Amino acid sequence: MPTPPLLALHGVCKRFGVVEVLTDIELEIHAGQVVALLGDNGAGKSTLVKVISGVAPADKGAIEWEGRTVQIRRPHDARDLGIATVYQDLALCGNLDVVGNLFLGREIRRFGFLDEMEMERRTRHLLERLTRGIPDLRAPVVSLSSGQRQTVAIARSLLGDPRVLLLDEPTAALGFEQTSEVLDLVDRLRDRGLGVLLISHNMGDIKALADRAAVLRLGRNNGFFDVNTASQEQIISSVTGATENVPRRMASQEAGW
Amino acid sequence: MVKGMHNMADKTQAEPTAPDAETRQPHRGRAVARAVEDGVTHFRHRLSAGELGSLPVVLVLAAVWIIFQSLNENFLSPRNLSNLSVDIVGTGLIAVGIVFVLLIGELDLSVGSISGLAAAVFAVLNVNNGVPEWLALIIAVLAGTAAGTVQGYSCAKTRVPAFVVTLAGLLTWNGIMLYILGTSGTVNLDENGLVAKLTSYYFTNDGAAYGLAAVGAGTVFLVSYQDMRRREAAGMPHRSLQGIAVRTGVLAVIAFVTAFVLNRFQGLPLALLIFLVVVAGLDIVLRRTHYGRQVYALGGSVEAARRASLSVTRVQTAVLAVSGTMAAVGGLFLASRITSVSQGSGSGVLLLNAIAAAVIGGTSLFGGRGTTWSAVLGILIIQSIASGMAITDTPTAVQFIITGGVLFAAVLIDSLSRRSQEAHGRA
Numbered sequence: 001m002p003t004p005p006l007l008a009l010h011g012v013c014k015r016f017g018v019v020e021v022l023t024d025i026e027l028e029i030h031a032g033q034v035v036a037l038l039g040d041n042g043a044g045k046s047t048l049v050k051v052i053s054g055v056a057p058a059d060k061g062a063i064e065w066e067g068r069t070v071q072i073r074r075p076h077d078a079r080d081l082g083i084a085t086v087y088q089d090l091a092l093c094g095n096l097d098v099v100g101n102l103f104l105g106r107e108i109r110r111f112g113f114l115d116e117m118e119m120e121r122r123t124r125h126l127l128e129r130l131t132r133g134i135p136d137l138r139a140p141v142v143s144l145s146s147g148q149r150q151t152v153a154i155a156r157s158l159l160g161d162p163r164v165l166l167l168d169e170p171t172a173a174l175g176f177e178q179t180s181e182v183l184d185l186v187d188r189l190r191d192r193g194l195g196v197l198l199i200s201h202n203m204g205d206i207k208a209l210a211d212r213a214a215v216l217r218l219g220r221n222n223g224f225f226d227v228n229t230a231s232q233e234q235i236i237s238s239v240t241g242a243t244e245n246v247p248r249r250m251a252s253q254e255a256g257w
Numbered sequence: 258m259v260k261g262m263h264n265m266a267d268k269t270q271a272e273p274t275a276p277d278a279e280t281r282q283p284h285r286g287r288a289v290a291r292a293v294e295d296g297v298t299h300f301r302h303r304l305s306a307g308e309l310g311s312l313p314v315v316l317v318l319a320a321v322w323i324i325f326q327s328l329n330e331n332f333l334s335p336r337n338l339s340n341l342s343v344d345i346v347g348t349g350l351i352a353v354g355i356v357f358v359l360l361i362g363e364l365d366l367s368v369g370s371i372s373g374l375a376a377a378v379f380a381v382l383n384v385n386n387g388v389p390e391w392l393a394l395i396i397a398v399l400a401g402t403a404a405g406t407v408q409g410y411s412c413a414k415t416r417v418p419a420f421v422v423t424l425a426g427l428l429t430w431n432g433i434m435l436y437i438l439g440t441s442g443t444v445n446l447d448e449n450g451l452v453a454k455l456t457s458y459y460f461t462n463d464g465a466a467y468g469l470a471a472v473g474a475g476t477v478f479l480v481s482y483q484d485m486r487r488r489e490a491a492g493m494p495h496r497s498l499q500g501i502a503v504r505t506g507v508l509a510v511i512a513f514v515t516a517f518v519l520n521r522f523q524g525l526p527l528a529l530l531i532f533l534v535v536v537a538g539l540d541i542v543l544r545r546t547h548y549g550r551q552v553y554a555l556g557g558s559v560e561a562a563r564r565a566s567l568s569v570t571r572v573q574t575a576v577l578a579v580s581g582t583m584a585a586v587g588g589l590f591l592a593s594r595i596t597s598v599s600q601g602s603g604s605g606v607l608l609l610n611a612i613a614a615a616v617i618g619g620t621s622l623f624g625g626r627g628t629t630w631s632a633v634l635g636i637l638i639i640q641s642i643a644s645g646m647a648i649t650d651t652p653t654a655v656q657f658i659i660t661g662g663v664l665f666a667a668v669l670i671d672s673l674s675r676r677s678q679e680a681h682g683r684a
Contacts, residue, residue, distance in 0.1 A: 074566065075564055091560060092558070092561055093553070094558065095624075095626055105562075107547050112546070113541075113546060114547065114550065117491065124493075
């Protein structure tokens with residue numbers, strides 16, 4: 001029997017008010033694999049990330065973790081399972097320093113008080129593994145460059161030794177060198193056996209990094225591809241809707257987006 | 258001043274290496290100079306990043322004191338300064354609560370009414386109904402906590418901005434206060450009672466003030482030293498011993514001068530002792546505990562806090578509960594100062610002064626930046642202006658105008674430093 005995927009979604013639906021943002025979504029993330037999630041703006045990629053991370057729980061559908069059904073109702077649930085998320089807006093507190101952001105919500109305590117030294121030590125240790133230029137750990141995050149902030153956000157997600165990492169457009173705001181640094185990092189995480197869900201608009205990144213690609217269109221699955229065999233044109237035409245893999249699309253839903 | 262320090266540091270660096278025969282004295286001198294230079298560099302770095310810290314506030318305070326001293330030489334007399342140190346406590350405690358609310362980026366308009374309500378609860382229970390003072394005191398403080406908790410929970414659940422909910426609170430608590438005071442109007446407190454003692458008791462023994470100064474400076478030094486040793490053992494960057502010594506030295510000088518001045522009048526006021534202990538305690542809560550970190554996080558970004566699985570509802574409720582509690586405590590000190598509670602208690606400029614104190618002291622209106630000590634500095638400035646105006650017979654109208662100007666300057670500095678910080682971040 002093959003090992004079940006780390007994380008599997010079956011028939012997940014999510015609506016905001018009257019707008020059905022996600023309909024019958026299927027998705028599998030295996031250990032040691034990078035799955036690229038593609039789709040046009042408003043296809044529901046970020047919403048899907050929020051569903052998995054517990055920020056916006058699913059209305060319908062099943063989520064399986066290593067083959068058993070689980071409930072993700074709160075960010076806490078996802079974190080306990082071992083799902084870590086790097087949001088597109090990074091979700092950092094600009095006024096807190098690097099250490100404060102990394103350990104936000106899971107501070108290390110000593111005699112009931114925050115153990116700043118231990119947290120700083122672990123932060124330094126973690127960042128040394130991730131990047132060459134370590135920012136000032138005691139500077140407020142608002143004063144860091146966007147690349148440094150991205151590193152801080154990724155470092156934070158890795159703090160609890162997650163099994164699955166969700167990355168929402170991690171390279172969108174970065175320059176060339178920082179982008180390759182982040183991609184290198186994702187590559188190394190895959191080698192360490194993490195399952196990665198990578199949202200990106202950059203076909204180059206996806207071709208270089210991803211093992212499989214899942215395409216969303218108008219809140220529905222619109223095809224799965226093996227990145228190594230599928231051509232770029234195939235994937236892009238699926239993203240833009242030139243290839244319709246969704247037979248039941250309704251005009252009303254299109255109007256919603 | 259900064260330039261001078263720099264020159265000094267440069268000179269010591271230019272010196273050739275000290276021969277072995279030299280005594281340890283120049284060594285130490287150089288080490289101190291290096292520590293000062295480190296401090297200056299660090300300070301300049303922070304200045305350019307838009308983190309002014311409490312420097313502008315201290316400068317304004319110094320200016321206020323110099324101006325009034327030149328207008329009336331009694332201003333800096335031990336008697337006036339000692340009175341000042343008691344006068345700041347009531348409003349100062351309320352301002353400390355306001356700091357908590359400002360840190361999460363909200364505003365509490367009900368603190369004036371809650372302070373009046375707490376004073377009225379105490380007066381009616383103790384004077385009119387004969388409840389023992391300690392029990393009435395506890396009930397009065399808990400009334401403030403309850404009022405704050407109700408407001409905080411409503412804000413968090415309805416997601417209505419706190420200033421709207423607390424505006425409703427302002428009217429409600431004021432109404433309840435008038436109701437329980439009833440027709441009696443003014444209630445006079447026992448002149449020798451517990452609450453009256455809060456602001457009238459002085460530790461006349463000189464040792465009390467000096468002891469407090471020594472314990473304070475000593476504790477700061479020991480804590481910094483322990484931290485340094487731990488970091489050193491773990492091979493982490495840490496402050497130099499000289500740096501710690503210089504910092505603690507400055508603190509100790511301020512503390513001992515204050516103690517000296519207080520001892521030349523009636524000694525250490527009980528009110529000031531309580532105020533400092535509360536401010537220091539809440540400062541530790543804010544900066545060294547899990548709860549405090551959550552408060553700052555909420556002020557930074559509510560959404561980020563929520564995604565880091567913090568309970569936003571609980572933190573918001575707790576913050577307004579703290580501000581309600583501090584308002585009640587402050588109200589009791591204000592009542593103690595005049596040993597009476599009337600229908601006017603907690604009204605007038607009290608609310609505005611408390612908010613102004615927190616902001617003038619350097620707590621950001623935009624949330625996420627500030628400490629409880631800013632309330633102390635802020636109220637010190639406001640009360641200094643009030644006291645100076647009284648001593649020089651200046652009309653109240655002018656006092657309002659000047660305090661308003663200082664507040665405006667503080668808000669301006671806050672927004673400018675915020676903008677410069679953002680610009681720094683983009684660079």
